Amino acid sequence: MAKVIEIKDVNTNFYTYEGIIKALDSVSLTIDHGSTFGLVGESGCGKSVTARSIMRIVQEPGKIESGKILFYPDPNKNGEGVDLLQKPESYMRDLRGDKISMIFQEPNSALNPIFTIGFQISESLLFHRKKELCQSVVDDLGKTGNGLFIPLSALLKKIYEIGARNPEALLLGLFSRIPILKRWDRLLKKKALNRSIELIDDLGIPNPQEVVKLYPHNLSGGMKQRVVIAIALACHPVLLIADEATSNLDVTIQAQILNLLKELKKKEISSVLLITHDLGVVAHTCDRVGVMYAGQLCEVADVRDIFENPRHPYTSALLGSVPKLLQKKTLQSIEGNVPNLVNPPEGCRFHPRCQYKTDICSEKAPPMEEVGTNHSVACYHHLSG
Amino acid sequence: MASYILRRLFFLIFVLFGISVIVFGIMMSFGPERRAAAYITTPQQINAIPEIIKTYGLDDPFVIQYVRWIKEISKGNFGWSRYGAMPVWDALLTYLPITIELNLFAAPLTIILGIWLGTRAGIHKNTFIDHVTRITSVIGWSLPTFLFGLILLMVFYGLTQWFPPGVLDDKFIREIIQHPDRFTAYTGMYTVDGILNNRWDITLNALRHLVLPVMTQVVVVVAVLVRVMRSSMIEEMSKEFVLTARAKGASERTVNLLHVKKNALIPAVTVAGWLVALSLQGSIAVEIIFNRPGIGQWTAASAIALEMAPVMGMCVFLAIVYLTTNLIIDILYAVIDPRIRLE
DSSP, X not given: XXXXXXXXXXXXXXXXXXXXXXXXXXXXXXEETTOEEEEEOSTTSSHHXXXXXXXXXXXXXXXXXXXXXXXXXXXXXXXXXXXXXXXXXXXXXXXXXXXXXXXXXXXXXXXXXXXXHHHHHHHXXXXXXXXXXXXXXXXXXXXXXXXXXXXXXXXXXXXXXXXXXXXXXXXXXXXXXXXXXXXXXXXXXXXXXXXXXXXXXXXXXXXXXXHTTSOGGGSOHHHHHHHHHHHHHTTOOSEEEEESTTTTSOHHHHHHHHHHHHHHHHHTOSEEXXXXXXXXXXXXXXXXXXXXXXXXXXXXXXXXXXXXXXXXXXXXXXXXXXXXXXXOSOOOOOSSXXXXXTSOOSSSTTGGGOXXXXXXXXXXXXXXXXXXXXXXXXXXXXXXX | OHHHHXXXXXXXXXXXXXXXXXXXXXXXXXXXXXXXXXXXXXXXXXGGHHHHHHHHTXXXXXXXXXXXXXXXXXXXXXOEETTTTEEHHHXXXXXXXXXXXXXXXXXXXXXXXXXXXXXXXXXXXXXXXXXXXHHHHHHHHHSOHHHHHHHHHIIIIXXXXXXXXXXXXXXXXXXXXXXXXXXXXXXXXXXXXXXXXXOHHHHHHHHHHHHHHHHHHHHHHHHHHHHHHHHHHHHHHTSHHHXXXXXXTOOHHHIIIIIIHHHHHHHHHHHHHHHHHHHTTOOHHHHHHTTOXXXXXXXXXXXXXXXXXXXXXHHHHHHHHHHHHHHHHHHHHHHHOTTOOOO
């Protein structure tokens, strides 16, 4: 299957006062077109940093040190991927929100409190779809009887034709500074707003015409999360990253959002990187799963294999710590704590908590090894299937 | 919105009543003799004190004296200012324009400069720009006003004669006094009156006199606003919606100057409003050093001489200033932040 993104040996560090936090240590993973990849692990194991590294929006004081993030935008054209880490910021700006977009964890803080919902969704369209929007305004103006004063309508049409040819034209910037023509983009904004209304209507938000005029604090958590999803979906991304998209919602809303994502994946988006610490969500939605521990990827496999046949001791322990409905025994937890990433343990980072450890575990980090079909694991003593 | 403003203005009456009772109460804590002393001008009049107390009813009960005072105020009689040698109301009209004129230029400059510098310092946190801005503003803040004013005066007047102190050149003052029919004092501010009388030379001259005091005022006050704006920018920049905006494809400029700055303005507006209200009571140091007979000088002199009437008048005036500023800040809040609704 064609790849959509291939991450190779990415290292991301955070430079804090306590020292350098090695948040990602040689993480490599591949996501295929049309698949849903689940990334699981405890809090602070580097899941979100992986997502942010892909989009290159790691916040201060974080820095992507090395590695390659190869992006293949078109599934039919197999060839060299684009290394996102080598591209200039302007390229990334055009990519973010258009080809790759992201849903954030906390809908309450992911939206800007002082802008309307409509503005926040249309913004994304105005960044990436200005050309198409201008063209459709031109088409509208071409039709007669739009109620505008005729010479003005002709002038506006001219302006939008410039926009349809080159949305970054200097002339448009100039128009925005001339007092009367300053508001030339009103039709454009209206167009974008109408698109936003359609978009949130599709996501099942009742009363979309009214909702776009509201502010985030007027909406409930589930509605806000739908708005966040609408922002991410506005330009039909090739890769959608859902960073704990449902973690802070209650179970019914969570199920709604997950089903929504599943449905959307069929129609609109190509592939999803789903970040979560909830194994139930993984079982429900993912095709492939990557398990992370302390900034390293320790096991990657198809979703059935992970649940039926976990090979890494950590994966197996993680699965053991999930409560089951008919459970009789006490719930198992993993002994010890997540290591401090300023001074991670030598060798395999899981060894201090691992019951299968031997001397080699604390000396050399185990390499990623293929142990079955599409199943790789980084462990010297991987559990037999 | 309109009903909210009306309601706030209505409540202003009660707040003013409260303030007047408190101010009057403090004044009443001085004995009748002490207050009667304000009426005498020569040592011979000392014997007249009991008589003065009787005539003015200074030993009457609190309520009676208070009602009498309110009655006089409602007639527009705020009492007599001995320092100004005129009624308090006239003194206010004479001295206030000079303070307002200074702040007319200093306040917008402070707000624009403070917000601009604070924003830049916040965006470029811990870089050269940030350090320079912070160090300069801290120096400006910690330099005593009188010292900074004197240095400016020494350089720009003592050495170069560019920007003289005072309000207007003597030749213009003489002209205005000699020909009162040619120059009408509409506002009491020479810069504005000059334009209204079509005397641009007077406006320009008045502006020349304003340069140094405005500079002093701005440098001393702006640091507070810079610091608030900077820290507010830094706080907002770490919020999650910034990531959302960046993930949408917004440029660094859009993120910082639209998404972050608008949020960061909310605390800055409070501080800015507070600074303006504070400067309206007149900076005594600036007024004395640059020889501008403003309201600060007048209040200080009146308070030292224990002149009750001007001090009380000033208290009521300042109460009105602070209350209106608060109202304006609250309205601005609602304009910037949709979460705040005025009801």
